[in-house]
Amino acid sequence: MSIRHAVLPAQVKRILLIKLRHHGDMLLTTPVINTLRQRYPESEIDVLLYKETEAILRYHPAISVIHAIDRSWKKQGIRYQLKQELALLKQIRSRHFDLVINLADQWRSAAISLLSGAPVRIGFGYQKRRSFIWRKAHTSLVSTANHGKLHTVEQNLSILAPLNIEITDSRASMHYCADDEASRQRLLAERGVTGDYIVIQPTSRWTYKCWDDAKMAQLLDALQPQGLTLILTAGPDKKERDMIAHIQSLCHNPQVISLAGELTLTQLAALIDRARLFIGVDSAPMHMAAALHTPCVALFGPTKLHHWRPWSDNSTVIWAGDFAELPRPDAIDTRTRQRYLDAIPVETVLDAARDYLAEAK
Template sequence: MTSDTRLPEPTAPARILVIKLRHHGDMLLTTPLILALRQRFPTAQIDVLLYEETREMLSANPDIHSIYGIDRKWKKQGVLHQLKMEAGLLCTLRKQKYDLVLNLADQWRSAICTRLTGARKRVGFAFPKRRHPFWAFCHTDLASTQAHNTQHTVEQNLSILSAIGEAVHDVPAKMSYTDQDWQVCRSLLPPDFQESYVVIQPTSRWFYKCWREGNISAVMDALSAAGHKIVLTSGPDAKEKKMVETIIAGCPDAQFHSLAGQLTLRQLAALIDHARLFIGVDSVPMHMAAALGTPLVALFGPSKLVFWRPWQAKGEVIWAGDYGPLPDPDDIDTHTDERYLDAIPVDAVISAAKRLLA
């Protein structure tokens, strides 16, 4: 076929919806896909459907036009209330008249939402556990998942674009915040901390991913002795704040300031973005640091590094498996009191931090 007889390209989508119903970190790792869509379709309206509690991960992202949320609190007010709210949401989505829907999720709910948008092209993944006629009925195209076992979560998300003839592999994640978010953070920092500090986030909602409190205290002592100021952060959960209190008790002479449980996710992003270094475990803030380009020391235990290694991070990943045996991630009891990261030597973390701060 000559250039004169080549068929025209299909009309570019004017309205796109991305669906992902997962946790905070999963939402951050959708941003490379969103950026790839923005680069490919610069004039398109790109919307996102997510769980309401994860909205803040994307709420300041300039590539997104609108965010729609499924609030899991609806069901606490009764089945009728939940059905009414979800029906209203589906009606709103249908009114957007999407040209393209990309369903990254594996839930039946996400498939039903995809179908009911009425979009002319509805792409999902051919998940092995969803080999069912109804899953195929909800989508016009299914992208292969055959390579997912060897791909980072970002690469898995990007692979859905193969169904629309795109091949994208190397796109950065983006964690966005506002100037007001930074101003709030700045107002909470002591004057002598505002120009140079290290952020340490030692907690995760799953404590098996955490390093021992005494180890964090030792790192804080070493970095303080080297002249560095430390800002401690954590989530608002009482268990996380208690862990921070234990860490503080173990290093009374360290130069630190605690903002544990005091920041929103966007404020935390602003704090991390202005830090010289981030030290943390496999958790949302670690992925935020990677997306922001802040140098980091990331501590990993029995997590699937192929999937969850910080994407395009500047810094070092220290894996407990290099220092001792670890159980298979699929065999972990997430409620265990075991601290699998304890195999990581304190000196390894201190040395990595000092290299990055030099």
């Protein structure tokens, strides 16, 4: 399906980018946003996302307006939800977009694309969306035939093909504000941290993406001779905070502190940005470390590594599949309590960490 409208910089006053997924997914849209800013420097770029992921893009300098869908609307009844949906659509139509880029695969995103009134609406030609309605919602559809071979960043950037934009820089980016940096300094001062530190994120919302608590504690102890403060981070969920407490109970390194559940996402970004090293599992903070170009040791299990590895040359991936047989990613029961990363030896992670710390001296 070919694009029906010529798109020139002078004609594009406002652009809407749609992505309705998790925090890490949102961060990996930033190469598209950055490329659009470079190609259309005078345009206003808006983003439509889920409200809970807004912090990831809150301080991005290229974004004019963030439009948010609150998934709690439906909990307040169909009438309330409909009112909010209509208000959102009215807000979007009032922006008079010239170009909509729909990176999402939901029917809702297609409907919003169509009803936005934008003359140019680009989406992906998903196999599961082979219908007249999906085609009608977009003026151009980009093939996903080779997506299985591409990183998520590369998949996202491929949607720009109908615009004939040259991709000169595909780096992701994460931004935070001066208040976040001030909070970082205050929190570390309160805990007596004055020197360099390592940020370690052992937790994920999914247990199967986590490493063994005892092995993590062994790693913390083995890092003690480096003389650095080790800062454990996690989300505010009780399960994650309990996991951090258990890890702390197993280790003997006095240089370990916890900020689990105490940081906003942008405060966490400020913390990671100043770290000597980030060590963590497949999670949004891992993608943040990559976007901030902080040296990163990432532990992966049965997820699609080629899609979700850290998008940075300053990273090392340690895959559990190199040490044990893993199930296919699509066959994983995300509710399982099994930790497939347990096959990863402590010494392998420690060696990778030491290599980065030696380089930084």
